[in-house]
Every structure is written in C-alpha cells, then in structure tokens.
Amino acid sequence: MEYILSDRVQTLKPSAIREIFKYASDPSVVSLSAGNPAPEAFPTKAIAEISSKIFEENPIGALQYGVTEGYPPLKAAVWDFMKNKYDVGTDNDDIIITSGAQQVMDLLTKTVCNEGDTVICEAPSFIGSLNSFRSYNCRLCGIPVEEDGMNIDLLEKALQTQKNVRFIYIIANFQNPSGITTSFEKRKAIYELAKKYQVLIVEDNPYGELRISGEDVPCIKSLDKDGIVVYAGSFSKVLSPGMRLGYAIAPKPVLQKMIVCKQGEDVHTNSWAQMVAHKFMTEYDFEAHLSYLREIYGKKANFCMDLLDKYLVPAGITYHRIEGGLFIWCKLPDNAKISMTEFCKQAVLNKVCVVPGNAFLTDEKEQCNSFRINFSTPTDEQLEKGIKILGKLAAEVL
Amino acid sequence: MEYILSDRVQTLKPSAIREIFKYASDPSVVSLSAGNPAPEAFPTKAIAEISSKIFEENPIGALQYGVTEGYPPLKAAVWDFMKNKYDVGTDNDDIIITSGAQQVMDLLTKTVCNEGDTVICEAPSFIGSLNSFRSYNCRLCGIPVEEDGMNIDLLEKALQTQKNVRFIYIIANFQNPSGITTSFEKRKAIYELAKKYQVLIVEDNPYGELRISGEDVPCIKSLDKDGIVVYAGSFSKVLSPGMRLGYAIAPKPVLQKMIVCKQGEDVHTNSWAQMVAHKFMTEYDFEAHLSYLREIYGKKANFCMDLLDKYLVPAGITYHRIEGGLFIWCKLPDNAKISMTEFCKQAVLNKVCVVPGNAFLTDEKEQCNSFRINFSTPTDEQLEKGIKILGKLAAEVL
Numbered sequence: 001m002e003y004i005l006s007d008r009v010q011t012l013k014p015s016a017i018r019e020i021f022k023y024a025s026d027p028s029v030v031s032l033s034a035g036n037p038a039p040e041a042f043p044t045k046a047i048a049e050i051s052s053k054i055f056e057e058n059p060i061g062a063l064q065y066g067v068t069e070g071y072p073p074l075k076a077a078v079w080d081f082m083k084n085k086y087d088v089g090t091d092n093d094d095i096i097i098t099s100g101a102q103q104v105m106d107l108l109t110k111t112v113c114n115e116g117d118t119v120i121c122e123a124p125s126f127i128g129s130l131n132s133f134r135s136y137n138c139r140l141c142g143i144p145v146e147e148d149g150m151n152i153d154l155l156e157k158a159l160q161t162q163k164n165v166r167f168i169y170i171i172a173n174f175q176n177p178s179g180i181t182t183s184f185e186k187r188k189a190i191y192e193l194a195k196k197y198q199v200l201i202v203e204d205n206p207y208g209e210l211r212i213s214g215e216d217v218p219c220i221k222s223l224d225k226d227g228i229v230v231y232a233g234s235f236s237k238v239l240s241p242g243m244r245l246g247y248a249i250a251p252k253p254v255l256q257k258m259i260v261c262k263q264g265e266d267v268h269t270n271s272w273a274q275m276v277a278h279k280f281m282t283e284y285d286f287e288a289h290l291s292y293l294r295e296i297y298g299k300k301a302n303f304c305m306d307l308l309d310k311y312l313v314p315a316g317i318t319y320h321r322i323e324g325g326l327f328i329w330c331k332l333p334d335n336a337k338i339s340m341t342e343f344c345k346q347a348v349l350n351k352v353c354v355v356p357g358n359a360f361l362t363d364e365k366e367q368c369n370s371f372r373i374n375f376s377t378p379t380d381e382q383l384e385k386g387i388k389i390l391g392k393l394a395a396e397v398l
Numbered sequence: 399m400e401y402i403l404s405d406r407v408q409t410l411k412p413s414a415i416r417e418i419f420k421y422a423s424d425p426s427v428v429s430l431s432a433g434n435p436a437p438e439a440f441p442t443k444a445i446a447e448i449s450s451k452i453f454e455e456n457p458i459g460a461l462q463y464g465v466t467e468g469y470p471p472l473k474a475a476v477w478d479f480m481k482n483k484y485d486v487g488t489d490n491d492d493i494i495i496t497s498g499a500q501q502v503m504d505l506l507t508k509t510v511c512n513e514g515d516t517v518i519c520e521a522p523s524f525i526g527s528l529n530s531f532r533s534y535n536c537r538l539c540g541i542p543v544e545e546d547g548m549n550i551d552l553l554e555k556a557l558q559t560q561k562n563v564r565f566i567y568i569i570a571n572f573q574n575p576s577g578i579t580t581s582f583e584k585r586k587a588i589y590e591l592a593k594k595y596q597v598l599i600v601e602d603n604p605y606g607e608l609r610i611s612g613e614d615v616p617c618i619k620s621l622d623k624d625g626i627v628v629y630a631g632s633f634s635k636v637l638s639p640g641m642r643l644g645y646a647i648a649p650k651p652v653l654q655k656m657i658v659c660k661q662g663e664d665v666h667t668n669s670w671a672q673m674v675a676h677k678f679m680t681e682y683d684f685e686a687h688l689s690y691l692r693e694i695y696g697k698k699a700n701f702c703m704d705l706l707d708k709y710l711v712p713a714g715i716t717y718h719r720i721e722g723g724l725f726i727w728c729k730l731p732d733n734a735k736i737s738m739t740e741f742c743k744q745a746v747l748n749k750v751c752v753v754p755g756n757a758f759l760t761d762e763k764e765q766c767n768s769f770r771i772n773f774s775t776p777t778d779e780q781l782e783k784g785i786k787i788l789g790k791l792a793a794e795v796l
Binding site: 006052065135266394 | 399401404405407410411412432445446454458459460461462463496497501502507510515526530533564598615624625626638639649652655664666668670728763
C-alpha cells in the first residue's frame, strides 16, 4: 500500500524538542531541554485527597460523559478568578475548558484559518503552537522580539503586507523561549494594531502566575473592548500538566465554533481532572499554592542565573535576565568560532542537552545563535553540573 | 469586529443529538436519546482503589507530562489484549493512545484527507465521526446499510466514481445507529474492495465487547495483511467515557503522522486515566467486568425489545433486533400519516426524547423514516414509561 498523506502533514515533523528528549532520556545526560514543572511543584497530597473525595461523593460524575464546553463549576471558578484578579472576560465573551492550552491553538486555528492564511507570531516562539498552526497549512510570519516585546514597526508592516492575516499569536509574559515580557506600552500598541487591521489576538499565558520579580503587567485581554482577543490559560504550570487542562476566554461567535470543533475532536475534556481542578481552586488555598510556586521557581531561576553568570558569561555567552517563567535564552558571542547548532551537538556529546534556538523559528533553517535552557525540571545538582559542562565547553570551542 | 470564520466551520453545526439534550435535560422528559453507559456499568470501587494506589505509589507519574504516543504500559496492555483476543495488530502496525476514539477520527482525517477529498461511510452512521470528517471539509458519501452491512455493489460503484476517496469508515459491530452487525462475508468483501481500490478502512469498534447474543465476527483488522486498516478502539463503553480514552492500531507510516498531529492538538492524553486503565486491565479481572457488562446490557436490551414488541410493533413501527451495542433503530410504517421528524417532535411534546434518524445521514435534509432509541442510559422504569408514551402516540398519529 502506498499511503497518501494530506498536504498539511507532508512537511510536518515531530517537535525538535521531543526529538531531543530521546537523548535526554539517557540517564547519564543532564537535560536542560524540557519544560516540565519541578516535581516538588505538584500539590500531590491535596490532589490525592480531592480525588478520594470525588470518588466518595460523585463517582458517576467523574466517570460519565460531560458537556463539550466544560464542567460548569470549573468554568465558573476560572471565570471568576480571571475576572477578579486580571479583569479578563466581558459580556461578549464566554469560556471553554480544553484538553490543555495546546488545544486552544488547535481549535482556534481550525475555526478561523483557511489553508494558506497567515498567522503572525513572535520570533522566536513556542514550537508546540507553531506546529499546531502548521498542521492547518497556515503560513507563519515571525516578528522579531526585542527586550520589551515584538518590534511594532515590523508588526504593522506585516499586517499591511501579509495576505489574509487571521491572528497575532503572543505569549506576553515570560515568553517561551525568549523569557521576554511584553511591556504595557507594547501590549497597547499591539492591541490597537490588531483593532486597526481587524485581526484577532491570541494571548497565550501559561506562565503568568510564575512571576518572581517586578510588577504584573495587565493582560492584553483586559484591554479588550472590541472583542478581538482570545485568551488562552493553562493549568499545566500551576497544577499539573498530566491532567491536560486549559481554557479559552473568547468572543462568543468564535467560541461557539470552537465548541463545535471540540465536539468532533475529543467530545469533552477528562471529567475527573476538571472536578479536581475545581475543588482545588475553590476548597483549597489556590493563592497560597501560587505563592509557593513562585518561591520554588524564584529560587531555581536565581540559582540558575548565578550559575550562568559564573560559568557561561565569562566565555562570552549572554542571556536575558528573566522576571518569571521557566526558560532562559542564551546567546552565543557574535564572533563564536562554531555555530549554535554545532555547540548544541557538542553539548550532547558532553552529556548536556539544551534546545537549539532555531527550533523556535518559523523557518527552522534560518540562522540563530541562541539556545534555550530550562531550570524547572533539573535538580540543583543537575543544573550546576550541566551548566559547568556547558561553561567548560564554551571556553574551549567558542 | 466582524469575525471571519474558516470555510470548514461555516456550515458546521453542533451535533443534532447534543441539541436534543437540551430537551432531554428537562427532568420531566424521558430521554431515550443519549448514548451514555448505564451508571451501574462503572466499576467505581475498583477505579477509586486504583486511583488511591496511584497517588500513593507514583503521584508524579500521574501529574507530570507524558509522551504523545501514550503511557507505555497501557499501550502494551491494549496491544496484547487485542492481539490475543482478536488477532488485531501486525508487525507493520503500532498503537497510539488517544483522548477517546473520537480523536482517532480527527487525527486520521487530518493525516490523510485534503479538503474536498471523499470519505465513504455507512448510511446511516455515527454523527460524531461524520462531524469530525466534515470539520476537515471532506465530502461524505453514504452507502446504504442492509441487514448484513453495507450494500457491496453500491460501495464498489462509489469507489469507482467518487473522487479522491481516502477511506471507508465502518462500525462493523452493532452499528450506531442502525444496530446492524456486518457479516463476515461482507467484511471480507469490503476489505478486498479497499485493497483493490487502494483506500484505507477505518474500523471503529466501540461496542465490540457488548455482544449479548450470537457469535463474535472477526474484526476486519484481523484480515489486514496489506496494511490498509486503521482500527479504533475505545474505553468509553467498557470502563468510562468521562476518562476520554481511546486508541488506534494502524500501519506505522500513518500512525507516525497521527502522533505528530496529536502533539499539536493536545500533547498527550490525561496521564491519570491512562494509568487507571492500565491497572484495571492488568491487576483486575477485566474479562469478568466485560461479562458483567454484557449481562447488564443484555437484560436492558431484551427488556427494551420486549417493550417495543408490546407497544410499538402493534402500531406499525418495526425495528431491527440487535445482538449487542446500545441502540435500537425503529422504522415508521411506510404508510405513516406523519413524517418521522414530526413524530419525533410530537414525542418531545409528550415528554419523550428520541433521535430523528436523519441526524445520522450524510445529508441531514435527506428523507428518513427511522429514529434511534437508546436503552443503556434510562432506568427500566423510564424505558417502560417512555416506550408506552411512544406507543400511545404512534397509535394516535401514524
């Protein structure tokens, strides 16, 4: 049998990060390439308690079919949380619970993009979302990220010149992979441009609660008087990624179609996970848990940045200091003797795994002299060991 | 803001069944329109036990990110089960765990269909799958179902004349909604035709374990020497639909791309659910549970068919006696004074909800004089009450 594949999947490749995991699973390799929450960040005791309680009180509810839109008490809890804390959500919006925020990207693209339509994103950007857009044969247009967010002039130029732009995809807080937080000024500018050119904004905010220094910047969605922002939230970094729980708060006409698409995609999201998240948000001290996470990740981030200062900076590698999130973006010196790709390969041979920066570009073949480090998954010992090795390598080969 | 929607979702509507649920949620209405497992069919005690054990033994495993392909021990358990019991799966195949079998339809369509390509299905067929195919702008070509499965001549004619047929979608056991089981002769004929015309077969088998009389018929996938069958399995009817667990056993070149698509769709399936299903299959008596389900549903099906014989048959409504599954397909007499749609509307006004048969056609506007009854969700009292009302109505208006 000669298998005929759709045009959209012909060129689709597994995420480069997932491929790197193959090396990373070798126990002798220090992996700084993942994006997993720290094991100590899971409220395992609370979840075990809640889960037992659910099976005592309402086992059928946890096991039976649910509605596509999501478990109503969880929808209400998330809605209230986002409204009260971030002023996200208007009368024109509604909420859907999804199987992770990744599904928001899939459903939204399916809902608003024809094949060949353009999605504008940050360059670099989160590879999982880019692959989701690619899987609908969208054209990707990357706008370079500066210290305070996308280059606004280039964004407007893209909106003027690109064909059938359907939305701007942005991770405004502690962006993956760059670590950049978009300034309030730029958030307003991006909103005004989207309004002017009548395109949607997809604001993906998985790391928003993980701020370790500085002040919160208002969500773009909180500016949304015109019904142009789709907000994507996630429980992966604040509760558990294995539960696969996310949500979208979006204008009703768009959300309605996303619901119909979700029906055909997975009917609804795992009921047990929705019930656990609801009880955790409403019967436990969710804010205290978030503070605890900020404490864990603050410590780990500062520890990691100290190590970078000590071992990588002297070898000419620079990085952007982060105020939150899980990732640090490291740049090779301009006069490096070997390419970033080569550096990452040599790192693996030396038993340290990082993600080559070009994996996050709209065109992986483009030049890039940065790589991404994650500090949430490794232990402190692993971090120190891995960064020491990188430093030694850098001193030798750069 | 004027929202621009993709061509593929413009005409996509919520499933008619889900719309009917709005009436069905009125507690004074007897709903014979769902497809939910009977509440007594859930092994709640075992699942509660397993869940506690998981949170004692390996909480991080249940809460952390998993791999897209699925939890390896569950993959192995399902593979062995299907191989040993049904001779499903060859060296050319592999397995992926999905978020319900619904996701198999979505991933497969995304993988092998361009917009405008044709999917051949039974007429009538499962509306959820049809909507999944529609959401990729596939053309649907329905082949009438006879007492022993699809009309083979019409199937071959469709394969000869339809453009870019990518696969034949079939529910061979206790089909939803018709209740028909495709004979072994027809399974072989369909396989040979697919091979001759080089198209895939998607064999969707959610009800296979729920046989209440007669003999098992070999799966089409067990005939698959040529790598042309994608087998879709589900835990929804044998464990829990709220867990959203399904799987596909399929030729590797197709499965590999489905995995890449799943990465962009929901990353992976809920880890806890996968671990629960694995332990239930390997540490509990899964076969005893399946026997118990057959006992429950056998009783309910026979009770329902007795009621139909008593109340509907005298009014001229006929039905196909089932050997398994959850649904019965009822046909209005040819000389009925009112249409099926009108009959279903009047039924709702009389506080009984059934699903109009045209909801299951490739073109909902086509004429259909059948409706679908479900017997797994209502209690025996509700079943009796509902069917009595239908009988009274039929005697009055047909």
